[in-house]
Amino acid sequence: MADTATLDMAPAATATRIETGPRGAKPRKTFSRRNIFLYGTLIVVAVYYLLPLYVMVVTSLKGMPEIRLGNIFSPPVEITFEPWVKAWSQACTGLNCDGLSRGFWNSVRITVPSVILSIALASINGYALANWRFKGADLFFTILIVGAFIPYQVMIYPIVILLREIGLYGSLWGLVIVHSIFGMPILTLLFRNYFTSVPEELFKAARVDGAGFWGIYFRIMLPMSLPIFVVAIILQVTGIWNDFLFGVVYTRPDTYPMTVQLNNIVNSVQGVKEYNVNMAATILTGLVPLIVYFASGKLFVRGIAAGAVKG
Amino acid sequence: MSETYPKRPSQLFRNLSAKIASVPMILTAVVVFAGGTAWTVLYSFTNSKLLPRFSFVGLDQYYRLWAAPRWGVAVENLAIYGVLSLIFSLAIGFLLAALLDQKIRFEDTFRTIFLYPFALSFIVTGLVWQWLLNPDFGVQAVVRGLGWESFTFNPLYDASIVIYGILIAALWQGTGLVMCLMLAGLRGIDEDIWKAARVDGIPMWKTYLFIVIPMMRPVFITTIVIIASGIIKVYDLVVAQTSGGPGIASEVPAKYVYDYMFFAQNLGQGFAASTMMLLSVIIVVVPWAYLEFGRARRG
Amino acid sequence: MVMAAGKPSVSIKDLSLNFGNVQVLQALNLDIAEGEFLVLLGPSGCGKSTLLNCIAGLLDISDGQIFINGKNVTWEEPKDRGIGMVFQSYALYPQMTVEGNLSFGLKTAGLPKDEIAKRIARASEILQIEPLLKRKPSALSGGQRQRVAIGRALVRDVDVFLFDEPLSNLDAKLRSELRVEIKRLHQRLANTMIYVTHDQIEALTLADRIAVMKGGVIQQLDAPQAIYNRPVNRFVADFLGSPSMNFISGQLEGGEKPHFKADGVSVPLDRYAFDKSSAATGACIFGIRPEHIAHGEQAAALPFSREIEVEIIEPMGSDMLVWTKLGGSNLTFRAEAEKPLKVGDRVIVGFDPARASLFDAPTGNRI
Numbered sequence: 001m002a003d004t005a006t007l008d009m010a011p012a013a014t015a016t017r018i019e020t021g022p023r024g025a026k027p028r029k030t031f032s033r034r035n036i037f038l039y040g041t042l043i044v045v046a047v048y049y050l051l052p053l054y055v056m057v058v059t060s061l062k063g064m065p066e067i068r069l070g071n072i073f074s075p076p077v078e079i080t081f082e083p084w085v086k087a088w089s090q091a092c093t094g095l096n097c098d099g100l101s102r103g104f105w106n107s108v109r110i111t112v113p114s115v116i117l118s119i120a121l122a123s124i125n126g127y128a129l130a131n132w133r134f135k136g137a138d139l140f141f142t143i144l145i146v147g148a149f150i151p152y153q154v155m156i157y158p159i160v161i162l163l164r165e166i167g168l169y170g171s172l173w174g175l176v177i178v179h180s181i182f183g184m185p186i187l188t189l190l191f192r193n194y195f196t197s198v199p200e201e202l203f204k205a206a207r208v209d210g211a212g213f214w215g216i217y218f219r220i221m222l223p224m225s226l227p228i229f230v231v232a233i234i235l236q237v238t239g240i241w242n243d244f245l246f247g248v249v250y251t252r253p254d255t256y257p258m259t260v261q262l263n264n265i266v267n268s269v270q271g272v273k274e275y276n277v278n279m280a281a282t283i284l285t286g287l288v289p290l291i292v293y294f295a296s297g298k299l300f301v302r303g304i305a306a307g308a309v310k311g
Numbered sequence: 312m313s314e315t316y317p318k319r320p321s322q323l324f325r326n327l328s329a330k331i332a333s334v335p336m337i338l339t340a341v342v343v344f345a346g347g348t349a350w351t352v353l354y355s356f357t358n359s360k361l362l363p364r365f366s367f368v369g370l371d372q373y374y375r376l377w378a379a380p381r382w383g384v385a386v387e388n389l390a391i392y393g394v395l396s397l398i399f400s401l402a403i404g405f406l407l408a409a410l411l412d413q414k415i416r417f418e419d420t421f422r423t424i425f426l427y428p429f430a431l432s433f434i435v436t437g438l439v440w441q442w443l444l445n446p447d448f449g450v451q452a453v454v455r456g457l458g459w460e461s462f463t464f465n466p467l468y469d470a471s472i473v474i475y476g477i478l479i480a481a482l483w484q485g486t487g488l489v490m491c492l493m494l495a496g497l498r499g500i501d502e503d504i505w506k507a508a509r510v511d512g513i514p515m516w517k518t519y520l521f522i523v524i525p526m527m528r529p530v531f532i533t534t535i536v537i538i539a540s541g542i543i544k545v546y547d548l549v550v551a552q553t554s555g556g557p558g559i560a561s562e563v564p565a566k567y568v569y570d571y572m573f574f575a576q577n578l579g580q581g582f583a584a585s586t587m588m589l590l591s592v593i594i595v596v597v598p599w600a601y602l603e604f605g606r607a608r609r610g
Numbered sequence: 611m612v613m614a615a616g617k618p619s620v621s622i623k624d625l626s627l628n629f630g631n632v633q634v635l636q637a638l639n640l641d642i643a644e645g646e647f648l649v650l651l652g653p654s655g656c657g658k659s660t661l662l663n664c665i666a667g668l669l670d671i672s673d674g675q676i677f678i679n680g681k682n683v684t685w686e687e688p689k690d691r692g693i694g695m696v697f698q699s700y701a702l703y704p705q706m707t708v709e710g711n712l713s714f715g716l717k718t719a720g721l722p723k724d725e726i727a728k729r730i731a732r733a734s735e736i737l738q739i740e741p742l743l744k745r746k747p748s749a750l751s752g753g754q755r756q757r758v759a760i761g762r763a764l765v766r767d768v769d770v771f772l773f774d775e776p777l778s779n780l781d782a783k784l785r786s787e788l789r790v791e792i793k794r795l796h797q798r799l800a801n802t803m804i805y806v807t808h809d810q811i812e813a814l815t816l817a818d819r820i821a822v823m824k825g826g827v828i829q830q831l832d833a834p835q836a837i838y839n840r841p842v843n844r845f846v847a848d849f850l851g852s853p854s855m856n857f858i859s860g861q862l863e864g865g866e867k868p869h870f871k872a873d874g875v876s877v878p879l880d881r882y883a884f885d886k887s888s889a890a891t892g893a894c895i896f897g898i899r900p901e902h903i904a905h906g907e908q909a910a911a912l913p914f915s916r917e918i919e920v921e922i923i924e925p926m927g928s929d930m931l932v933w934t935k936l937g938g939s940n941l942t943f944r945a946e947a948e949k950p951l952k953v954g955d956r957v958i959v960g961f962d963p964a965r966a967s968l969f970d971a972p973t974g975n976r977i
Contacts, residue, residue, distance in 0.1 A: 042410055046424045052439045052483065053427075059442065071453050072443070124332045132329035140333065140340045147344030149596050151543055153568040153585040157363070157578065158347035181339050188336060201701035201774070204668045205762070209715030210689030213328035219714070223705040242432030244547040249573065259434045263551050266438050275442060286435040293430035294423070300430070301422075301491055 060084060060280035067275050083276035087284060091277055093264040094253060100281050102254075103261030107241055107288075109172055110257055114179035115236040119229065122184055126191025127217050131203050141188070148185035156249055163250065170252045178246050183239070187232055194228045195221060227299070234296050235303040238289040258285050348589065355582035363578055372583035382584065385562040388474045392481070392563070393542040399482055400538055401531070404489025409519060411490070412497045422494070426487035433484065437551025440480035441467065467553055470560035477552055477561060484548075485541065489534055496530030497523070532599065539595050543588060564588050617680070619644040619802040620665060620770055625674035627657075627664060627826075634660050635826045638674070644769075645800045651813040652823035653849065658806045661823070662772050665804065667691050679769055689719070691770075694763025698775040700755040702747035708758050709743040712765050726765075733764040736795070753784045760795070773805040777812065789815060810850050814838065822846045840967070844974035847897050847967055853931055855897045855967070858939040862894040862968065862977065870896045870968070872937035877914050881964040885976055893971035900931065902965045903943035905957050915960030920953055934959070 029035075055072050060083050062076040070077075089099040096102065129137055159178060160169060168174035198221065206216045247257040256264070262285045266278045293300050358368045376382050407425055411418055428436065443449045446465040454462040466476030500523055508518040524531075546565035553561045564584060572581035620642040627635040635657050642648045650658040663669040665676060667688035675684045683691045702711050709730060716726045734740045737757045747755055756776060763771055776792075777785045793816055796803055807813055813820050814834045821831045822845075830842045841847035847855050860872025868884075870877040877896065909915045918941070922933035929944050932951060936959075943959055945951060968977040 038410060038413055038415060042415070042421050045407065046421060049424050049428065049483065049487075052443060055443060056439055067448065071456055072448055073453060121335045125336045128329035128332040132326055134326045134329055134333075137329075137333060140337045143340035143345055144336055147340060147348075149540060149592055150344060150348055151565070151585065151588040151592060153565055153581075154351050154589045155343060155347040156569075156585075157572055157581070158350045159343065161363070162343070180335075181343055184336060184339050199699050199701060201697035201699050202703065204663070204666070204688075205695065205697060205701040205759075206703070206714075207668060208666060208688045208693065208695045209762070209766075210687075210718040211714070213332070215718060220703055224703075238430055242434075244432065244434050244550070245569075249569075259432050259547075262438070263434050266441075267551070267554060275445075275448065278438065279442060282435050282438045286431045289430040289432070290427065293427055297419075297423075301426070 056279045056283050060087075060276055060283055062276055064274060064276060080276075083274070083280040084284070086274070086277045087265075087281035091265045091281060092271070093256075093261055093268065096253075100258060100261060100265065100284055103256055103258035104284070106172070106251075106255055106261075107258040110175050110179070110247075110251075111237060111240045113173075114176045114183075114240050115233060117176060118180040118183035118187060118236055119232050121180060122187030123191045123222075123225075123229070123232070124217065125184075126188045126193075127195050127221055128213075129188070129192045130195035130198075131200075131216070131221075132213060141192075144185050144188060152182070152245060156245075160249070169250065170255070172251070172255055175246060175250045175255075175257075178250055179236075179240050179243070182246070183236055186235070190228065190232060190235075191225075194225060198224070230296070231299055231303040234292055234300050237292050238300075241288050351582050352586050352589070355579065355586045357579055357582075359578040359582070361576045361578070368579075372579045373587075376580060376583045376587065381559050381562055382564075382567055384559050385564045385567050388561060389542070389545070389563050391474050392478055392545065393539070395475075395478055396481055396485070396542060397535065397538055399478075400486050400489045401534065403482065403486045404534070405493045405524075407486065407490040408493035408497055411494055422491070425490055428484045429487045431484065433545075433547035434551045436480050436484040437477075437548045437553075440476070440483070441552050444476055444479075468557055470557050473553060473557065473561040477549060480552060481545070481548060485538070489538065492530060492534045492537070493527075496527045499530075500526055532603065536596070536599055540592065543592055543595075617644060618642060618677070619646065619679060620804065621677040622661075622665070623675045623677070625661075625664060625676065626672045627660060627669065628672045633826060635664070635671075638826070638828060640821065640828065640831070642802055642804060644802055647796050647803045647805065647816055647818045649813040649817035649820045650804065650806045650823060651808070651810065651820050651849070653808060656823040657826040658808075658823045659774055660826075662774055662804060662806045665770075666693055666695050666772055689715070692768045693770045693772055694766040694768045695772040695774065696756070696759045696763050696776045698778050700747070700752075700759040700779070702755055702758055702762075704747055707744055707746055708739065708750070708761075711747070711758060712743075712761055715762070715766060729765040729767060730761075733761040736764065736798070737761050752780050753788060756780065756788060757791075760792075769801055771801050771803045773803065773807075775807055776805075778807070778809070785812075792816065810852065814850070822849060824849075839965075840976070841897075842976050844895060844897070844969045847969070851899055853900050853942055853944075855899050856903075856936075856939070856941045858896045858898075858937040858941070859971065860894065860896060860937060862890070862892055864891045870894070870963075872896070872939070875916065875937035877963055877966075879963050879968070881913060881962065882966060882968065883964065884968075894977060895969040895971055895974075896937075897967040897969060898961055898965070900942045900944050903941070903959050903961045905932075905943060905945060905959045909958045909960030912960035912962055914963060915958055917956055917958050920951055920955045920957060923951060923953060932957075 051073075058075055059067065059072060061079045061081070062070070063078065063080050063082070066077060087099060088101050088104075090097060091099045128134075129141055159181075163169040163174045163177070168177065202220065203216060206220050211219060241257075242259060243257065244259045244263065247260045251257065251260070262281050265281055296303075354363050354365070355372055356369060357364065357366050358371065359366075411421060415421070444451075444465070444467045446452065446468055451462060451464045454464070466472045466479075504522060504526070505518070508522060513522075544565060545563055546569065549555060549561055549563050549566055555562045555566055564587065568581050568585045568588065571577045571584060575581075618641040620640075622638055622640040625635055625638040625640075626633070638661065650661060652658045660669065664671050665678075667683065667686060671684070675682060677683065678691055678693065681692075688695075702708075703714060706714065712730045712733060713726050716729065730743070734743060737760060739754065739757050739761060742750060742754055742758065747758070750758065756779075759776070773792075777788055780788065789812055792803075792805075796816075805812075805816060817834050819831060820834055820837050822829045822837060824845055830837055830846050837846060838850055841850065844857070848857070858870075858872050858875075860870055860875075862879075863869045863871060868879040868882070870879055903909075904912060916936065918934040918936060920932055920934055924931040924933070925947065927947065929947050930949070930951075931942050932945050934941050934943075934957075941959075951957065969975060970977055
């Protein structure tokens, strides 16, 4: 069929075609001025963005004598992992000299329950707001979202009092509660918007099928919203791991999270500055969010775009 | 139909599970957010020292606050840092997004590179840039080592420019986010707009300036709100990079609040300073909310 | 008017629904007989889906009562009302297989395993979805998904089926196929079915009775033919029928020999069946369906005929639609596709005023 069609068309087409002049695909140059400018700019900017990471890594692999003599951008002549070992297990903060490992495990003990608790609370709450609206729900939700714009400094001290009242001030669990509270606006918004976008008819069908509040949440909504849970986990793991302010306010030195301990190690005024150890410690602290970032790819972008709504 | 009606469920217990599920939100909204804020504002009118106590002193704390040189420096720093980081992160973020939007190869790689600093904490960012800007080993030393002996770039130890040193680190960390938001906005522009502009023979820069950017107004507003609320909160970065130094040259309001609450044992000052922060947020957010939601209501 | 025969299966008494200050449904009364197929028809926003959701118990009503099978279910949960529901978007649980979708409600109700298996077997036999049972909804075509959705209502073994625009998401060909399928299902099961649609073809083909709705009020409730032939007001007349009814504005002259007059046309109305015994003089709208207008030789013999000029011709395949003017208004009529008509031709058209509808101009009600 197709062949006959082309045969029929061909004579007419050739008859009207002008034989000279441009014909066929337009030529493309790989090294056009536009491309050189475009990729040139992007590569220069990319190098600028990567440089600090590169400097961190090379510094952490050098010995102190080499750092004192050399250039921060030059690769290590003699690679040593000594600074990493020292940062992890020997660096001192105050009287403790057991390295960043303490902060790392504190951060794990803070992050894991905070992520679970905050997401559990917010997802159920977002689901209630999306599908089981009750009188007054919108009012509280509005206060919650407006609250996300209030600087933390305004609420820090009242929370100290509240935590002291329930006996959790200074403990890991107090910090877990604080993270759940401050994660609530953005996460609730995230889940509420997601569950609102689930076709309402699905929810109605489940109600006709006799499922109730928890039945619909666990059997219908939860299994179909795994991506949004992953987004929420990414958002929370990086956010809580990177937190400094709440850590320094609500925990004691022996329960300090990694960021606080890192700052104390690097910015301690006592002793000789060991830049290689400092950089190793800095990388170690940044490693968890970086791994989450590189492993999650596009979902991280989705997460911050969702987080962006919060402000 | 003579049968008895089922009892109408009481209003309070209708939807009970949903109400129980919302208890944490209600507590957070009412007790922590609304209650906590009101408490802090109220106690900013007292002379609380080590512990909060309710002895009313009127606006005393505010007079003292605005008379304090350290607060003046903090506010001035925040203003410089805020204006510049708003301008630069919008400009750089949009430019990068526009470059990535040219149907280029390795777009994902470039995006990943520009965004990774955003995954890092301000503490890590501050410490890296502290090292890069270290006058004895960092950029200044490297350039001098290349033969330019008089080269001076020492923001972290020069009180007059220290805030720009912090700005550099903040831009490195945060422009990736702006780029991502802008890129999403650019992708949301109808393809046909570009086709129409091409058919009309409008140069690309003009299309961006007069057609695309005005169309992205909502994206810009959201981005500005995000950047602005980040600016007011800036704290960790300063603590890590300069600890407020040299002297008090890189103080910021958030640090002032923390130091007065937890170190100087002068809670009243801390409350007054944090109330001023709240006020500045209100000044930024209320006009925006009015524009956004007022517009929506009017249709 | 055809009355609901036998004892009502679904009965709605003075039902009202307000969202804030907006009255969505107003003091609505409706009796649906056992085994009846009732279609709620109307444009979007007329309240038809809202009414269906009220019957299902998915929306809390503001006032009134709902009875299903003689039981007052006004405050009952949807699951306890003895209904099954089919949705426009199918609303299949995406993470469950077809079998899981069919059994979810039964498991929730705590039915024994063999009973569940029996019901699924029966439903999938009726709907011919046995080969699909192990698949996920995402692996099904639109038509298959809607069959499964119907199956989910079927396994509940209930007396009342509610359909919320079930065919609107399907393309034209599948829609007509499934329409027949639903009709067959109704003939086989003889359940009460309440079916919401905005598609008049679905309404006319499926319904025992149609309730035409607008602004939260039932405009007319009657058998399809009655609604088609004797619409109670201009809205109903306009909404039903495709191409839609021709309307000519003019004057009704009552008395012994009533006439309709408009811009040089005078239509004798002695064969028209007035709702009231006498016709008062006043502004009115004359309505006549395109398919009730004859042309050529047959037209000349009819009580009213007139020569007109062809303005536009729209070929429709099986026939064509001819546009012209009569009495200052547009007039369309159908002509056979083979007819050698051209734009500019002069043709005689005519009709029997007994088949027309007259509406009072200010109120739009049938005269």
